[in-house]
Amino acid sequence: MGTKTDDAAGAKGAAEAEAEVEAETGEVTDTGEVTDTDAETGIEADADADAEAVASAGSTGVGQGAAAVVSAALGVIGLSGGWLGTIAGARSNIMGQLETKQSASVSDQLQAMYGDSWQATALVAGIFALSALVIGFVVLVRPAFGAPGKEQAPWIKSVAWAGVALGVIGLILAVAKYSDLLLGLPSAPS
Numbered sequence: 001m002g003t004k005t006d007d008a009a010g011a012k013g014a015a016e017a018e019a020e021v022e023a024e025t026g027e028v029t030d031t032g033e034v035t036d037t038d039a040e041t042g043i044e045a046d047a048d049a050d051a052e053a054v055a056s057a058g059s060t061g062v063g064q065g066a067a068a069v070v071s072a073a074l075g076v077i078g079l080s081g082g083w084l085g086t087i088a089g090a091r092s093n094i095m096g097q098l099e100t101k102q103s104a105s106v107s108d109q110l111q112a113m114y115g116d117s118w119q120a121t122a123l124v125a126g127i128f129a130l131s132a133l134v135i136g137f138v139v140l141v142r143p144a145f146g147a148p149g150k151e152q153a154p155w156i157k158s159v160a161w162a163g164v165a166l167g168v169i170g171l172i173l174a175v176a177k178y179s180d181l182l183l184g185l186p187s188a189p190s
Helices: 004-025 039-058 062-080 082-099 106-145 154-178
Strands: none
Touching (some): 062 106, 082 106, 106 154
């Protein structure tokens, strides 16, 4: 059972709580009225801040990072030739064996069975290296066409540069292998 003292204390506590809420959400004048802002404006400001946080979190550069990693991986495959290069070389070797006559000269047999497969492997490695070079380049120039003022993460730049470097090296080696500048086909003795 409440007394008059408890009711007065409860009313005083409610009035103080209401004044605190008004003070947090806007300016209170001498007459006790709230001006400029109210609770709804505070909620709208919080919603705007949340929307900006979601928008900035949505563009974290995951796609650019993935493309940079793919570029570096393709660069490594371009250096080694990869499984696809091995298959292309073996297929070219088999085709050379099938198309070469037994009476063909030794140099023709060497070219058909080994030279063509070497060039097929080099061609596949060159395609992978060129892909690494192009993808790495696109990742590096992407910020120029994106949102102004948004920096690309340093690790993305590093991995993309690695992909470009591996692509250039792989492309140079592929051209050197294909044109027989590097480990050319031996000439058959006459």
